[in-house]
Amino acid sequence: NAGVMQNPRHLVRRRGQEARLRCSPMKGHSHVYWYRQLPEEGLKFMVYLQKENIIDESGMPKERFSAEFPKEGPSILRIQQVVRGDSAAYFCASSPFPETQYFGPGTRLLVL
Amino acid sequence: GESVGLHLPTLSVQEGDNSIINCAYSNSASDYFIWYKQESGKGPQFIIDIRSNMDKRQGQRVTVLLNKTVKHLSLQIAATQPGDSAVYFCAERSLAGGTSYGKLTFGQGTILTVHP
Numbered sequence: 001n002a003g004v005m006q007n008p009r010h011l012v013r014r015r016g017q018e019a020r021l022r023c024s025p026m027k028g029h030s031h032v033y034w035y036r037q038l039p040e041e042g043l044k045f046m047v048y049l050q051k052e053n054i055i056d057e058s059g060m061p062k063e064r065f066s067a068e069f070p071k072e073g074p075s076i077l078r079i080q081q082v083v084r085g086d087s088a089a090y091f092c093a094s095s096p097f098p099e100t101q102y103f104g105p106g107t108r109l110l111v112l
Numbered sequence: 113g114e115s116v117g118l119h120l121p122t123l124s125v126q127e128g129d130n131s132i133i134n135c136a137y138s139n140s141a142s143d144y145f146i147w148y149k150q151e152s153g154k155g156p157q158f159i160i161d162i163r164s165n166m167d168k169r170q171g172q173r174v175t176v177l178l179n180k181t182v183k184h185l186s187l188q189i190a191a192t193q194p195g196d197s198a199v200y201f202c203a204e205r206s207l208a209g210g211t212s213y214g215k216l217t218f219g220q221g222t223i224l225t226v227h228p
Contacts, residue, residue: 041221042220103148103156103158105154
């Protein structure tokens with residue numbers, strides 16, 4: 001059973017461009033969580049999704065950020081018009097029920 | 113606001129020693145706690161978890177202790193090995209607003225360095 005997969009692992013964008021981060025949960029997991037981690041800090045919750053539904057987006061900035069988890073395909077975290085402050089590691093986690101979360105390897109976003 | 117914090121940001125031990133990593137939490141509504149290990153350039157790796165109706169849980173070489181009275185959580189690693197060197201995070205789950213899930217709140221992390 002493959003673990004949580006994220007791609008790309010590294011992403012470089014210039015200010016104003018769009019960033020799309022993908023997360024494929026573990027097989028059988030229908031709960032997906034996105035977190036952001038700044039250097040030498042803990043992970044900060046952004047959004048929690050179940051298939052086709054956003055359950056909690058309280059940690060996600062209201063502007064420029066959006067997330068989806070379609071019926072088919074991976075979950076997508078989308079950042080429009082990126083700014084330097086968006087540079088961080090973005091982690092996705094999945095679980096079969098809302099409890100223990102298993103994390104992917106992360107996407108390191110660098111905004112130039 | 114509610115937070116999860118760690119007493120010691122860094123911990124250095126000799127190979128073979130036992131390690132204890134501490135964590136304080138402030139949300140008395142938290143009902144579930146997890147310890148994660150994160151190696152450089154990787155995602156957090158689940159180590160062990162414990163529910164609030166327990167005060168101790170053991171895994172392979174690891175033990176988690178929960179003291180709800182003082183809102184304190186610890187991770188004990190027996191016979192620490194160089195491969196245990198990593199950042200360790202505690203995370204708590206609080207059931208918020210009657211929802212049946214809980215988002216995780218992470219502490220800042222403790223850097224464990226194991227010297228051969």
